[in-house]
Amino acid sequence: MRDVLRIEDLVLKFRGYTGVTEVLHGISLNIRAGERVALVGESGSGKSVTARIVLGQLQELRSAQVQGGLYFEEQDLNRLSRRQWHALRGTHMSMIFQDPTSSLNPVFTIGVQFTEVLRRRDPKLSKEAAAKRAGELLNSVSIHDHARVLNAYPFQLSGGMNQRVAIAMALANHPSLLIADEPGTALDVTVQAQTLHLMHDLVERTGTAVLFISHNLGVVREFADRIYVIYRGRIVEQGPTQAVFENPRHAYTRALMAAVPRITGGGVPEIQDMDGAFFDPLEVHGEDRP
Amino acid sequence: MTPVLRLLARRLGISLIVLVGVSMLIFGIARVIPGDPARIALGPNATAEQVDALRESLHLNEAIPVQYGYFVKDLLRGDLGTSLYTNRPVTQDIAQFLPATLELVLFAGILMVGIGLPLGIWSARYRGRWPDHVIRLVSLLGVSAPSFVWAVILMLLFAFFLPIFPIAGRISDIYEIERVTGFLLIDTLLAGNLAAFRDAFWHIVLPAFALAVSGIGQAARLTRANMVETYDKPYIEMAQAYGFRARRIARKYAFKPSLIPSLTIIGLDFAAMLGNAFLVEAVFAWPGLSRYGVAVILRKDLNAIIGTVLIISATFLIVNLIVDLLIAFLNPRIRYSQRGSS
Known part of the structure; x- marks a missing residue:
């Protein structure tokens, strides 16, 4: 099966006042069409910057230096002009953010923002046609009073409602890759679970590949086909979700899995900041492909 | 309600x-x-x-x-x-002198908004690059001197050394314009006298600009600061991730949320121009409310x-x-x- 996204030996450095800091030390990953892949790690491990690099947003920062291969739908992204790359955003690849309410513009109605997103694919789309299309899309995320929602401002809707809107927007233009950066982390747990189920069903139906970025192993276990564990800018373990969960081989993965709060007490679990074993080489679980 | x-x-x-x-x-x-x-x-x-x-x-x-x-x-x-x-009803005096002042202040207000806001937007969009540096320097210069100082400087530069604009007054004496609204820019157009309109327009540019300079600087600085803050918000990141055009983000999706906090200050600046207009009117011999106001204060004309x-x-x-x-x-x-x- 072809890869929707392939990242090869990606290195990211930031130029700062104190010199150059390397943030990603050569990570490689691939996502096949329709596959849901999770990138798991602590905050600061380099999950989100990876997403920004795929979108080409980080490259626009003058302090960032990005090296490594990036292939999207068999095109070499590094060879695209800035304009061509820009044209992929919102059409062939889209994104869902952590907090749905703050990622929607507070002073424009949902309808206005939805129209803008739909016009990314079809610039000449009329207002009426956009509203109709948006209504259909909202239907697919179980929002049935379209008119009210499209005329509402984000602050008038609940977080869960905004998250549904965000999911509908993200899938509006039939992207082949959806990047979900800790989706719904800002929502309460039940609503997060609901919206994740919704998203799961939708991407399955539309065959959209997902790069799912998270620190929540429980969520990842339910959602992803395959996972990559990232620690300090390095991938330390990768493999099918079940295999990794049943038999975590890398010291860091084991520490990460142990760091789950338990109802029996014991306080907030902690991962030791430094452990020599965390820098062990990459563990790859057997896969059904070379 | x-x-x-x-x-x-x-x-x-x-x-x-x-x-x-x-x-x-x-x-x-x-x-x-x-x-x-x-x-x-x-x-x-x-x-x-x-x-x-x-x-x-x-x-x-x-x-x-x-x-x-x-x-x-x-x-x-x-x-x-x-x-x-003047031995006339005060209302009549005010009706005579107020329009000239309002015309000046309104014109200056349009300059403030029409120049200040775009400068601020531009500056924020190119944050840290040369257009930003130039605009910040210029707007800092603008807010650094009071309007009557700008009035004198502009008069010297563009009316005296480089005689582009008339040095003082509202309109040249050769034009007789029937008074309808008291706003010369409107009255000249109502009279269909384009030459007089042009003349009145040239007369108002320098005083209005002098009055507006600090407001322009203020509006630009404020808009820039708010826009820069807005650019860090998740909804702008989202707009960028969805590939909205940078210009459209700057003019619509980042501008509107940034304008709301700026607007209060811009309104106050606009109102403050009414006070500053007194000094600018004095410099440019503008026949507005200021001349009247100063005269009646000196004469303790209570009403x-x-x-x-x-x-x-x-x-x-x-x-x-x-x-x-x-x-x-x-x-x-x-x-x-x-x-x-x-």
């Missing part, structure tokens, strides 16, 4: 209270400052009886609260009294002083009211909030 109407009613009520307060204050101050208005009006050769008679007719021998009562009684009939300086101050306060309050409504219009949170407070 919709929240916007409620907001409007509330602001109107507050404005009225402010106006009453201002009228009391200025009424008291005008009477407490030294000098006998009757004596000044009649001159040194008038007899004591004549002065006394005038004082009597002006109710100057009564206690100040009683005098204020007479004033309010007249005011409710739309009568601000007679000016001792005229109060009338002038009241009209300026009212204009100030109207500007603030308009700004509040604009903000309510731009900010859905105010429009839809249950309590309608601002």
Whole structure:
């Protein structure tokens, strides 16, 4: 099966006042069409910057230096002009953010923002046609009073409602890759679970590949086909979700899995900041492909 | 009642209270400052009886609260009294001089918004690059000097050394324009006299620009600061991730949320221009309310002083009211909030 996204030996450095800091030390990953892949790690491990690099947003920062291969739908992204790359955003690849309410513009109605997103694919789309299309899309995320929602401002809707809107927007233009950066982390747990189920069903139906970025192993276990564990800018373990969960081989993965709060007490679990074993080489679980 | 109407009613009520307060204050101050208005009006050769008679007719021998009562009684009939300086009703004097000042301030306000906001947007969009540095330097320069200093500098540069603009006045003497609105830019157009319009336009550019310079700088700096903050918000990141065009983000999706906090200050700046206009009018010999205001203050022309101050306060309050409504219009949170407070 072809890869929707392939990242090869990606290195990211930031130029700062104190010199150059390397943030990603050569990570490689691939996502096949329709596959849901999770990138798991602590905050600061380099999950989100990876997403920004795929979108080409980080490259626009003058302090960032990005090296490594990036292939999207068999095109070499590094060879695209800035304009061509820009044209992929919102059409062939889209994104869902952590907090749905703050990622929607507070002073424009949902309808206005939805129209803008739909016009990314079809610039000449009329207002009426956009509203109709948006209504259909909202239907697919179980929002049935379209008119009210499209005329509402984000602050008038609940977080869960905004998250549904965000999911509908993200899938509006039939992207082949959806990047979900800790989706719904800002929502309460039940609503997060609901919206994740919704998203799961939708991407399955539309065959959209997902790069799912998270620190929540429980969520990842339910959602992803395959996972990559990232620690300090390095991938330390990768493999099918079940295999990794049943038999975590890398010291860091084991520490990460142990760091789950338990109802029996014991306080907030902690991962030791430094452990020599965390820098062990990459563990790859057997896969059904070379 | 919709929240916007409620907001409007509330602001109107507050404005009225402010106006009453201002009228009391200025009424008291005008009477407490030294000098006998009757004596000044009649001159040194008038007899004591004549002065006394005038004082009597002006109710100057009564206690100040009683005098204020007479004033309010007249005011409710739309009568601000007679000016001792021009011997005409104060309302008539104001109607003659106010339009020139309003025209100047409005023109300056348009310059402030029309130049300041785009500069701010541009500056934020190119944050840290050369357009940003240039705009920040220029706007800092703008806010660093008061408008009358700019008036003198601009007059020297562009009317004296480089005689591009006329040096003073509102319009050249050769034009006779029928007075309809008192706004020359409008009256000349109503008269269909394009040459006169051009002439009036050239006359207003320098004083209006002098008046607007600090406002332009302020608006640009404020807009930039708010835009820079907005650019870090998740919804702008989302707009970028969805590939909205950078120009469209700058002009629409980042601009509107940034404009709301700037607008209050821009409104205050606009209102402050009414005060600064006094100095700029003096420099450019602009026949507005300032010349009248200064003359009547020096002559202790009580009715005229109060009338002038009241009209300026009212204009100030109207500007603030308009700004509040604009903000309510731009900010859905105010429009839809249950309590309608601002």
